[in-house]
Amino acid sequence: MASPGYCLDFEKPLVELERQIEEIKKFAAEKNIDMSEEIRRLQEKADQIKQEIYSNLTTWQRIQIARHPKRPTLLDYVGMIFTDFTELHGDRLFRDDPAMVGGLAYLDGRPVTVIGQQKGRDTKENLQRNFGMPHPEGYRKALRLMEQAAKFGRPIISLVDVVGAYPGIEAEERGQGEAVARGIREMAALGTPIVVVITGEGGSGGALAIGVGDRILMLENAYYSVISPEGCASILWKDASRAPEAAEALRLTGKDLMEFGIVDEVIREPMGGAHKDPKAMAETLKEALIRNLLPLLDQDKEALLTARYDKFRKMGAFIEG
């Protein structure tokens, strides 16, 4: 299924061909003539192009997919993976941040707490949700809900998708740095299983603030980075348009992060990206969530926290001479 109305540059040859096939089909139906051989031939060609494009994605192309406006958001996944989702609002300190969503739900019949950044699915919703970039109160809401989960012994599922922390005056006034650090610190100490999934963009501190857990998973086209490729290119070469190069240099794909020992598993996406078949994506993700969560449920609290500490303690690369 082609996504309507939006196509990425590198997908253009495919989309063009698919459009031709549709036209021929329509024409054949209208004129009531048999063009099945022609259609079959073009379809074969389309499949071949599809294979070529999607099995050799560059890092930059993956980032385009991760940022695709039709990419499933937190609430899309929540609807497809969990049952009885009930949203809970507010940080009890300042306001309810619509860029961060959290609530209660059942995962395969088990009560869990779900949190994550929520991007808008159109311009209007994006404005309301600040393009999924939380303010400090968003992180504080997430933390409140996670602490509540720990109190009642519920596992936490954190779905991360954020371009980065919001650069704004109010965010600084209300202590964005402190909110991020506090999130990291408290998540590390919560005595309940935490499974984190980078579903789209893993943008630096804004991602890590809800990204500490016992299992860290990534969707195939998601990326997770210390800085945006654009920001990196600006600093390095004073030229944001060299972001594709910076993206390669930053080694920010799931495959890279597996090699660095940061990520435990990369979850396959439907060909062309999660947005091509959200339902199939949700099914795969649900299976991965359950499979990763189950072994954690048997661990006692102390063992869980020790393993979590050791997991992050090992991260880094240096020479000791």
Add this chain to the structure above:
Amino acid sequence: MLKDLFKTKPKYITVRPPQELGTRQEPAEKRDIPDGLWVKCDRCNQIVYHKELSKNLNVCPKCDYHFRIGAKERIDSLLDEGSFHEINSGLTSTNPLNFPEYESKTKKSQKATGLTEGVITGTGTIEGQPLVCAVIDFGFMGGSMGSVVGEKITRAIEYATEKGLPFVCISSGGGGARMHEGILSLMQMAKTCMALNRLAAAGGLYISVLTDPTMGGIYASFASQGDIILAEPGALIGFAGPRVIQQTIRQTLPPGFQTSEFVLEHGMIDQIVHRKNLRATLGFFLKFHAREDKGGQAIG
């Protein structure tokens, strides 16, 4: 006795009123004080005799501007003479991402600072009070945190936890997490914060001192998490950089935005401490929290 406790209350804790909240001056040169007889102050533009500036702890005698100073100078000015013992000095960076020009940049920083990496960690005393300390040097790749900085700070915190000693961290870092080590740098934020949890669980004291500038992933991890957070006057403190914010919101930033005075006003730090009072202030807090069993000053 409680009575004795109050007798030790010093007179030197001063909270400076917020400085004039004019537009904050970005120092023109990234590194500190040029050699030579005379120095032009970055803020008041007046010419200051170099020796006079050094004697004044690199604070402008005319306008009180706090020049950036290196980690070694900082240790010399804060710790009791001869008390400092460096730990984990042998850790150096690799280039795990094979990132362009990373090695040449670390080499340049090593040459400029005489350090192997961006942080010095060790043990020592301040006014007789034992402590573990970490001092970040802005001159080393902008005070950014890669694997080595994260590892050394984590080890310092773990050492303090194990020995029952207080931990004092003097931060300065313009960019926060070091992009040349990619995701590994980001994860140092988690690593250091997790070590702080264990120090806290063991009842250990952590004092964080913010100096110009403390931004990004350094502020958004250990630097903002002190039991007591102090800042030098006029330092740039925050998460997102002012330029990025300005580009995003397309508005002029308010005067004094992201200064020490701004974060004090917004409840993010405990006190602003003038450099000339920093040693005595730290001494007070260390003494106040000293633990009888750990060789510190006995109370009552």
